[in-house]
Amino acid sequence: MKKTxxxxxxxxxxxxxxxxxxxxxxxxxxVNSQNPTTVFLTFGPIPAGYVPAEAIWCGELIPAPPPAxxxxxxxxxxxxxxxxxxxxxxxxxxxxxxxxMGIPASVVRRAYQAAVDxxxxxxxxxxxxxxxxxxxxQFVAVTCRMTGGGARVPFALTDVQIKTAxxxxxxxxxxxxxxxEIVAEIRYNGTGRLKGRWELVKPGEAPPADRDLLTExxxxxxxxxxxxxxxxVGRFNHxxxxxxxxxxxxxxxxxxxxxxxGQYILLLRIEAxxxxxxxxxxGAVGVGSGIVHSGAVASFPMPVLKFFVGGEGPTAAxxxxxxxxxxxxxxxxxxxxxxxFSWSAPANAAxxxxxxxxxxxxxxxxxxxxxxxxxxxxxxxxxxxxxxxxLSWRIVSFDETGxxxxxxxx
Numbered sequence: 001m002k003k004t005x006x007x008x009x010x011x012x013x014x015x016x017x018x019x020x021x022x023x024x025x026x027x028x029x030x031v032n033s034q035n036p037t038t039v040f041l042t043f044g045p046i047p048a049g050y051v052p053a054e055a056i057w058c059g060e061l062i063p064a065p066p067p068a069x070x071x072x073x074x075x076x077x078x079x080x081x082x083x084x085x086x087x088x089x090x091x092x093x094x095x096x097x098x099x100x101m102g103i104p105a106s107v108v109r110r111a112y113q114a115a116v117d118x119x120x121x122x123x124x125x126x127x128x129x130x131x132x133x134x135x136x137x138q139f140v141a142v143t144c145r146m147t148g149g150g151a152r153v154p155f156a157l158t159d160v161q162i163k164t165a166x167x168x169x170x171x172x173x174x175x176x177x178x179x180x181e182i183v184a185e186i187r188y189n190g191t192g193r194l195k196g197r198w199e200l201v202k203p204g205e206a207p208p209a210d211r212d213l214l215t216e217x218x219x220x221x222x223x224x225x226x227x228x229x230x231x232x233v234g235r236f237n238h239x240x241x242x243x244x245x246x247x248x249x250x251x252x253x254x255x256x257x258x259x260x261x262g263q264y265i266l267l268l269r270i271e272a273x274x275x276x277x278x279x280x281x282x283g284a285v286g287v288g289s290g291i292v293h294s295g296a297v298a299s300f301p302m303p304v305l306k307f308f309v310g311g312e313g314p315t316a317a318x319x320x321x322x323x324x325x326x327x328x329x330x331x332x333x334x335x336x337x338x339x340x341f342s343w344s345a346p347a348n349a350a351x352x353x354x355x356x357x358x359x360x361x362x363x364x365x366x367x368x369x370x371x372x373x374x375x376x377x378x379x380x381x382x383x384x385x386x387x388x389x390x391l392s393w394r395i396v397s398f399d400e401t402g403x404x405x406x407x408x409x410x
Contacts, residue, residue: 020047021069022129024140025284029101030277032149032189033112035244037103038156040217040294042280043140044096044287049133052089052097055082057107059114059123061141070139073126077119079110086299092220096287100218101125101142102299111146121146150242154278155192157215157298161185162268162305171307172350172398175261182250182305184268190277191242192295196270198234198250203262205230213301217272217294221282224272233266261370266305270296308351308370329394335387339378345371346405349397356393364391
């Protein structure tokens with residue numbers, strides 16, 4: 001009798017675990033055998049108390065030791081783990097979990113070499129989920145099939161760089177001056193439609209957060225459309241054939257860019273598009289209904305281009321090699337007084353950068369200031385954090401070409 005009851009309990013326990021087993025969609029994807037690949041994955045349903053742990057790529061799977069559920073990586077076939085910088089996973093609505101599987105080039109090389117040496121041409125991505133309530137670990141695997149990176153690979157951006165004709169990372173313009181030629185050099189997998197817009201952050205507007213710079217397809221479905229919006233200054237819609245490279249040119253609209261002096265940030269915003277190879281079925285994992293289209297997914301935020309609009313440009317005067325500073329370059333922060341930095345910038349300075357250092361030489365505070373501003377009041381939180389600490393500071397000035405003019409105190 002006791003054995004029968006015990007057996008029934010084991011069956012019920014196994015059944016409850018099976019019912020709560022986490023699934024993933026898609027379960028298998030084609031990946032580029034020579035370059036990085038990024039895929040949008042949906043896990044679910046995530047039982048209460050479970051949280052994601054590490055994610056690993058490997059060549060072979062073995063059953064996880066009881067009472068763990070699923071298949072784990074065979075230890076001697078591990079190719080690598082998901083780097084923290086590429087981990088954009090987050091909880092999604094209805095008990096789901098969105099994972100951006102960004103396969104680094106190092107993992108691809110190891111998988112390809114293993115295939116050359118006689119191993120199977122496919123490999124696996126295994127995400128482990130652990131319970132905070134003492135329930136068994138769960139391992140969920142996705143099959144990665146190596147291909148040439150063409151049309152049957154999910155349409156994903158693998159690298160984006162914004163470049164200018166002058167090759168300067170920061171531009172300095174006179175009031176009313178047009179921008180130089182600006183292009184975005186894009187590398188990608190698969191094939192699909194690249195849709196999006198250029199946006200402009202104007203002086204005084206809050207800059208975008210890291211989440212605002214992700215492509216729309218990188219976000220869970222319920223968060224799409226919630227990124228901070230700025231002034232739209234251009235749109236684009238291009239079909240990208242499966243050749244892996246594309247140059248997107250920014251077309252400056254006539255008379256639409258603001259003339260006010262200050263710092264501007266040009267943003268590249270990529271919208272999600274339909275792509276069969278990037279589809280994730282919510283119903284297949286029990287976290288909703290419908291398909292999540294994730295064409296143009298990326299495992300990194302889009303780059304930005306900063307530029308400064310100043311006055312009418314530098315005067316003919318030659319800059320001085322000395323700049324007066326107040327307070328002295330070596331200071332001790334007084335908690336009872338405001339901390340105000342002031343200086344006299346050279347005549348041909350188009351922009352100045354304030355830098356404050358701690359005793360170890362690490363930058364604790366920095367600010368970009370445009371003429372005629374020649375002072376800066378440190379925020380209250382900074383004074384509170386560094387009260388009675390010894391700091392040093394300097395002003396670095398640049399001309400309109402971006403070349404450094406002087407470095408006081410060096």
